[in-house]
Amino acid sequence: MMPLEELKDYINQTGSALSAYIFRLVRQKEICEEIFQETWLKVVAHLEDYDASKPFKPWLFTIARNLCLNHLKKEKNNKEKETNYGLTRKDEWLDGLNSHEEHLVECLDRLSSRHREVVMLRFFHDMNLEDISRVMQLPLGTVNSRLHRGLKQLRKIWEEK
Amino acid sequence: MNHKEAKKWLFHYLNAALPSEKRVAYEEHVSHCRQCRDEIAHVKKIQENVRTEPAFKLNQRVMEETLEMVTREYGLKKIPSAKKENRFRGSLFHLFEVRPRLKPALLLLALLLVAFYIFSAPSFSRPGGAFSFSVPVSILQPGEIS
Numbered sequence: 001m002m003p004l005e006e007l008k009d010y011i012n013q014t015g016s017a018l019s020a021y022i023f024r025l026v027r028q029k030e031i032c033e034e035i036f037q038e039t040w041l042k043v044v045a046h047l048e049d050y051d052a053s054k055p056f057k058p059w060l061f062t063i064a065r066n067l068c069l070n071h072l073k074k075e076k077n078n079k080e081k082e083t084n085y086g087l088t089r090k091d092e093w094l095d096g097l098n099s100h101e102e103h104l105v106e107c108l109d110r111l112s113s114r115h116r117e118v119v120m121l122r123f124f125h126d127m128n129l130e131d132i133s134r135v136m137q138l139p140l141g142t143v144n145s146r147l148h149r150g151l152k153q154l155r156k157i158w159e160e161k
Numbered sequence: 162m163n164h165k166e167a168k169k170w171l172f173h174y175l176n177a178a179l180p181s182e183k184r185v186a187y188e189e190h191v192s193h194c195r196q197c198r199d200e201i202a203h204v205k206k207i208q209e210n211v212r213t214e215p216a217f218k219l220n221q222r223v224m225e226e227t228l229e230m231v232t233r234e235y236g237l238k239k240i241p242s243a244k245k246e247n248r249f250r251g252s253l254f255h256l257f258e259v260r261p262r263l264k265p266a267l268l269l270l271a272l273l274l275v276a277f278y279i280f281s282a283p284s285f286s287r288p289g290g291a292f293s294f295s296v297p298v299s300i301l302q303p304g305e306i307s
Contacts, residue, residue, distance in 0.1 A: 004235045008228060015224055020216035033223045040227050044234045104210050122176075123211040129176070148172040151204060158207055 001047050010056060011040060017125055018064055024120060025068040035071060039064040058127065058134040065135060107157045115150030122147055162186040167197050175204055 018039065023032040042063050043050075050059055108116055121132045133143045162170075162183075167190045173179045174187050191197045 004232065007231060007235065011224070011228060011231065015227075016216065016219055019219035023217035029217075032217065033220065036219065036223065037227050037230060040231050041234055044231055044238065047238070101214075104214055108211070108214060119211060120214075123208050124214055124216070126212075129178075144176070144178060147176060151172050151175075151207070154207055154211075155204060 002050070002052075007044070007047075010060075014057060014060065018060065021061060021120070021125060022064050022068055024117070025065070026071060031071060035064065035067050038067055042067070054134075055131060057125075058131040061121075061125075061127075061135040062137070107154060110157050111150060111153055115146055115153055118143055118146040119150040119154060162190040164190070164194060164197070167191065167194065168200070171197070171200060171204065175201065175208070 015036075019032060019036050022035050022039070023029070026032055026035060039060070043060060046063075050056070108120070111119065117136065118132060121127045121135060122129070127135070129140055129143050129147070132138075132147075133140045136143065138146075167187060170179060170183065170187055174184065179187060191201065
């Protein structure tokens with residue numbers, strides 16, 4: 001089993017990336033913090049199930065993603081979230097952004113959620129396609145096509161603005 | 162590779178998802194096509210922008226709380242006992258590098274094999290065999306057997 005010190009290092013290293021990922025999915029600061037903590041507690045509870053021969057990050061992100069989806073299901077506003085995602089409310093964390101950053105956030109917000117998630121995991125979280133397919137529990141081909149479509153969509157949005 | 166084809170493979174190329182022969186053909190086309198080169202540069206710029214997307218920053222207090230919670234939960238966790246581990250090491254399963262989780266599946270398989278052997282053995286169908294069953298003639302009424 002992974003020693004506690006190693007686990008703490010992981011928390012410090014991947015903490016900000018994980019919270020950014022969770023926030024992208026749930027879009028609420030408090031819920032994001034809750035799910036962040038719950039994710040790590042789940043990691044501790046299922047530490048013996050972790051296969052050390054595989055990378056840790058996809059396993060961690062899968063747990064976080066499942067918790068986010070459970071939360072969205074529980075709230076029964078999954079559909080609403082997908083359509084309103086980022087367009088109706090400006091979050092306080094966006095206040096200090098310059099115009100370029102704001103433009104970028106808006107462009108990403110306009111991507112459909114299924115495409116945005118793949119694009120973010122690939123380029124923002126620097127995951128390879130195999131890891132993304134593990135996190136999203138999707139076949140590699142689907143991830144690939146979503147990535148291509150996502151990039152095409154993003155390019156179109158970018159040019160429109 | 163012509164320009165139309167090259168446009169189709171742009172995203173595959175950027176994601177390193179092109180097979181090597183196609184990649185060579187694509188690169189060869191790009192080397193003399195300015196439009197494709199501009200296209201690649203443009204999409205690469207978008208990708209780079211995504212990389213720099215401003216991320217949500219987690220509160221330091223939440224991070225500290227999480228570390229505390231994890232330390233506490235980790236302490237409460239039952240570490241697999243050495244005794245159990247030793248029992249596994251001494252067992253037959255260890256010889257074949259079979260993890261204990263596979264035990265039930267292996268036992269079930271063994272049972273199925275035994276059952277298959279018994280029911281398909283000749284003694285099951287042969288009169289007088291170990292598993293054959295016959296009705297004593299004395300309890301049969303005349304005319305019951307044609």
